[in-house]
Amino acid sequence: MLKFYGRKTSINVQKAAWAMGEAGLKWDWIDKDGTVGSIDSQEYRKLNPASQIPTLEDDGLLVRQSNAIVRYISKKYAPTKLWPSKYSAYVEAERWMEWQATDNLKNMVTVFWGLIRTPPEKQNKDVIANSVWELNKEFSLLNEHLVGRRYIAGNTFSMGDIPAGAAAYRFYALPIKRHNFPHLETWYQLLQERTPFRELVMVPLS
Template identity: 40%
Template sequence: MLKIWGRTNSINVQKVLWCCGELDLEYDRNDAGNEFGVTGSPSYRALNPNGLVSTIEEGDFYFWESNVVVRYLAHKDEKGRLCPFDIHARFDAERWMDWQATVFWPALRPLFIQLIRTPLEHRDTAVIARAEQLSFAAVQILDTHLAGRRFLTGGDFTVGNIPAAVAVHRWYELETHHPELPNVRRWYEILRQRRPFRQAVMIPLS
């Protein structure tokens, strides 16, 4: 059985759990990271030298990097439910996964750390202001792209939506200004109706 290492409040673990839910995959999840420890142990570092989550194991096969894990699980699905068979549609989906990792999350993460994991008296207003600006700029990119599209990659739900939507959920849940972005809001509300999204992603931020 697929084994997943990582705590449920991790954005990178939530991507994997959501993907598993969409594909009806059974798995055994083990808490790891932050208050659970584990990630610094020699046995875990043998699986993932970065000491981060998520990591997956399937028998003697193991690897890490959440977006790659999501790709792997989607590509294994013979029905192609999340990974388009058409090469153009496939890489359209995958570019949005990379965009989340290289543009959106680097902008949003400092805001999340400041507002959720930093005591009020230690928060840096300059860091918050900068992160708010960059995060909104990233979400505006999504809003523009989603005009006339049901999902990021067109009419069908694909892996391309998973990383970006997990990050958008965090953006909406943070106590920060959320200017009206009708296309992102419409897309987000559609995703909120998916049971795997609700189960894996819609939990309190911590």
């Protein structure tokens, strides 16, 4: 049985869980609601020295870093469904997975923590507004990429859609001003047809 550590409201946990859901796996979810407090312990640090979630344990093998879990699940458990077979699709999947974890995430963290996890009187409006502007810029790149493509790596869903899709949920769920992104919105609608996306990613933000 797979053991999966993390709280369901974390975007990093959501990406990994969504990949497992797409692969049709079942897992023992530890600290799903963040109530056990297990990550701030010596015991958890043995599994994940960074003391971060998520961590996946597969028959004694530890997999750390959310996008590494997405790749691992895709390659091991859903190679025909999630891992693109052609290099032309594979490089696009990888490109947008990196985009989510780097260019997109830094602004998403500022906006998410600024608006959702900080009381209104302590929010730094200028910093948040700047990151909202940057986020719109980042999503405009994805919007352009999706012209003529149903999904990120082509016309079929793949692991490449998972990190960016989790980011898109936050982008559309946050109380922020968004530009009009028709291609991004069409793709986001397609993602919402997927049960693991609705159940594992589209959860309340706080």
